[in-house]
Amino acid sequence: MAKLRDIAHSRTGDKGNISNISVIAFDARHYPLLCEQVTAARVKAHFEGIVFGEVVRYELPNIAALNFVLDQALGGGVTRSLALDAHGKSLSSALLDLEIELPPDHDRGAA
Amino acid sequence: MRTIRIGSGAGYSGDRIEPAVELAEKGGIQYLVFECLGERTVALAQRARLKNPDDGFDPLLEARMRAVLPACAKNGIKIVTNMGAANPWAAVRKTAQIAASLGLSRLKIAAVMGDDVLDACKQHDLPLIEIDGTLKTLGNRIVSANAYLGAEPMAAALKAGADIVITGRASDPALFLAPMIDAFNWPMDDWNLLGRGTVAGHLLECAGQVTGGYFADPGFKDVAGLARLGFPIGEVSEDGGLVITKVAGSGGEVSARTCKEQLLYEVHDPARYMQPDVVADFSQVSVEEIGPDRVRVSGGRGQPRPDTLKISVGYVDGYIGEGQMSYAGPGAEARARLALEIVRERLKLTKVEASEWRFDLIGIDALHGTQRSQGSAPYEVRVRVAGRTDTLKEAVRIGDEVETLYTNGPAGGGGAFKSARDIVAVASVLLPRDLVAPQVRFVEA
Numbered sequence: 015m016a017k018l019r020d021i022a023h024s025r026t027g028d029k030g031n032i033s034n035i036s037v038i039a040f041d042a043r044h045y046p047l048l049c050e051q052v053t054a055a056r057v058k059a060h061f062e063g064i065v066f067g068e069v070v071r072y073e074l075p076n077i078a079a080l081n082f083v084l085d086q087a088l089g090g091g092v093t094r095s096l097a098l099d100a101h102g103k104s105l106s107s108a109l110l111d112l113e114i115e116l117p118p119d120h121d122r123g124a125a
Numbered sequence: 126m127r128t129i130r131i132g133s134g135a136g137y138s139g140d141r142i143e144p145a146v147e148l149a150e151k152g153g154i155q156y157l158v159f160e161c162l163g164e165r166t167v168a169l170a171q172r173a174r175l176k177n178p179d180d181g182f183d184p185l186l187e188a189r190m191r192a193v194l195p196a197c198a199k200n201g202i203k204i205v206t207n208m209g210a211a212n213p214w215a216a217v218r219k220t221a222q223i224a225a226s227l228g229l230s231r232l233k234i235a236a237v238m239g240d241d242v243l244d245a246c247k248q249h250d251l252p253l254i255e256i257d258g259t260l261k262t263l264g265n266r267i268v269s270a271n272a273y274l275g276a277e278p279m280a281a282a283l284k285a286g287a288d289i290v291i292t293g294r295a296s297d298p299a300l301f302l303a304p305m306i307d308a309f310n311w312p313m314d315d316w317n318l319l320g321r322g323t324v325a326g327h328l329l330e331c332a333g334q335v336t337g338g339y340f341a342d343p344g345f346k347d348v349a350g351l352a353r354l355g356f357p358i359g360e361v362s363e364d365g366g367l368v369i370t371k372v373a374g375s376g377g378e379v380s381a382r383t384c385k386e387q388l389l390y391e392v393h394d395p396a397r398y399m400q401p402d403v404v405a406d407f408s409q410v411s412v413e414e415i416g417p418d419r420v421r422v423s424g425g426r427g428q429p430r431p432d433t434l435k436i437s438v439g440y441v442d443g444y445i446g447e448g449q450m451s452y453a454g455p456g457a458e459a460r461a462r463l464a465l466e467i468v469r470e471r472l473k474l475t476k477v478e479a480s481e482w483r484f485d486l487i488g489i490d491a492l493h494g495t496q497r498s499q500g501s502a503p504y505e506v507r508v509r510v511a512g513r514t515d516t517l518k519e520a521v522r523i524g525d526e527v528e529t530l531y532t533n534g535p536a537g538g539g540g541a542f543k544s545a546r547d548i549v550a551v552a553s554v555l556l557p558r559d560l561v562a563p564q565v566r567f568v569e570a
Contacts, residue, residue, distance in 0.1 A: 019342075019345060023340075023342070023345070023346060023382065023386065024386075025339070025340075025386040025387075025389065025390055027389070027390045027391030027392065028391065029255055029391060029393070030254070030255025030256050030552070030553060031255055031256045032255055032393070034389070034391065034392060034393055036385075036386060036389035036390070038382065038385045038386060038389075040382070062496060063494045063495075063496050064493060064494055064496075072393075072394060072395050072396075072408075074389070074395055074407075074408060074410075076408075076409055076410060076411045076424065077385045077388065077410065077411065077412060079385055079389060081389050081392060081393075081395055083393045083394075090256070091255070091256050091550065091551075091552075092164070093164060093165045093442075093548070093549070093550040093551040094442050094513075094548055094550035096445060096481055096482075096483045096511045096512070096513060097483065097491075097492075098483075098485060098487065098491045098492060098509060099491075099492050104492045104493070105493070108492075108493045108497050111497065
């Protein structure tokens with residue numbers, strides 16, 4: 015079992031109480047695998063207890079990337095949150111911990 | 126085809142100073158943009174202005190201007206910035222004084238004003254976006270309301286000969302779009318051109334975040350030279366073509382992967398990136414490495430601009446009190462947990478009033494809760510207690526209580542820290558654009 019971090023990189027952004035997390039394949043050949051395994055439902059489950067709203071996924075095949083938009087994710091909003099990481103900047107690192115099943119003949123690409 | 130080079134000299138108000146000097150001296154740029162205005166900075170600046178009518182602009186304005194003005198004047202580089210914050214006119218006068226003290230004359234400096242829409246927001250009850258509620262629910266706690274202006278007034282100032290344009294609240298990508306409109310006379314209804322320009326502005330607006338800053342992950346994404354990170358240059362051609370690069374020899378990297386990460390930063394639906402001048406479409410963007418630290422970005426598009434402008438509304442939102450204490454060595458976690466229990470009970474016993482609490486163990490569950498931590502015993506743990514209160518006095522009591530762990534809590538607590546701060550929070554609304562009237566005013570140094 016591999017981690018998402020082995021095949022993709024990620025950055026978190028914040029607006030109000032909404033977080034967005036990109037997931038970008040190091041190697042475009044892994045993009046279909048990302049689409050198949052990193053679903054909105056799985057991301058929502060991964061962030062149980064942190065993200066309380068809907069998770070929407072956008073697909074960007076040209077850059078082999080997914081963009082997740084997580085509602086009610088930032089303790090009421092960046093400018094008023096009591097959290098240590100009010101922006102949720104560290105959420106991308108949590109997502110890269112997601113387990114990924116790689117095909118047996120897998121080549122880890124750029125990682 | 127004509128091409129301009131735009132440098133990005135700051136990605137937030139406290140950003141490093143020297144990379145912009147490097148851009149002005151060695152970047153071969155015609156424009157230098159400083160994005161320095163965070164979401165709630167205008168609200169805080171508004172308070173500063175109420176105390177002193179000559180204040181309310183970016184506190185680092187003087188340091189940045191002193192550092193870059195000599196090279197900008199020598200190389201004919203025009204500056205565009207939102208360092209005006211809540212008082213662009215005072216920022217312009219200050220900049221004129223700085224220019225004069227540096228012996229620079231005949232600089233034309235423009236203030237863009239009119240983003241302050243507090244009165245209009247008091248007259249209309251509008252729903253808040255990104256959080257629940259309406260303007261009315263914020264009531265008399267509102268301290269500021271500022272519209273994200275588009276590129277037009279900044280471009281008009283450049284067209285009228287401004288060497289330096291200082292605005293308050295404006296869309297960040299628009300700070301970069303203004304030079305393109307100035308240089309290429311792009312029509313304000315050519316949505317695809319404005320969309321491409323917005324892709325450029327979006328990639329550049331966070332400065333080092335596209336040149337390898339905020340990117341490194343040792344063993345997975347190694348980046349050299351982060352202590353002397355170079356800030357980005359956008360080479361934009363008349364048809365909206367774009368190459369992202371940086372000064373040769375500076376630290377960091379400009380690569381397909383750094384550009385991809387920044388392209389999606391703070392983006393929701395990539396096909397509808399809402400801007401005052403255009404609804405930009407990033408969904409078809411491609412990136413291609415065409416040389417060392419040179420990435421071609423293509424495929425940006427646009428659709429007609431929205432009828433509304435986004436408004437940042439600053440409002441007073443009580444106080445946050447906080448206290449921290451560290452534990453280490455064998456049993457660190459058990460002692461930290463005991464410390465939290467003690468503080469929790471003490472806050473109850475002494476009746477500290479807060480509407481919301483956090484009891485965190487930094488090193489275990491402070492960032493992502495208990496579900497994600499691995500369960501291995503950390504060598505050191507830091508206790509953190511935070512609460513939201515109605516008064517400063519109550520907020521102070523929280524940190525004070527944590528501090529008493531020194532002589533009353535578990536063994537070996539060290540490094541106490543406490544703070545109590547008043548909170549100006551920010552909400553957003555959408556206001557019809559015809560209620561916003563930007564103006565440009567000049568001063569000559």
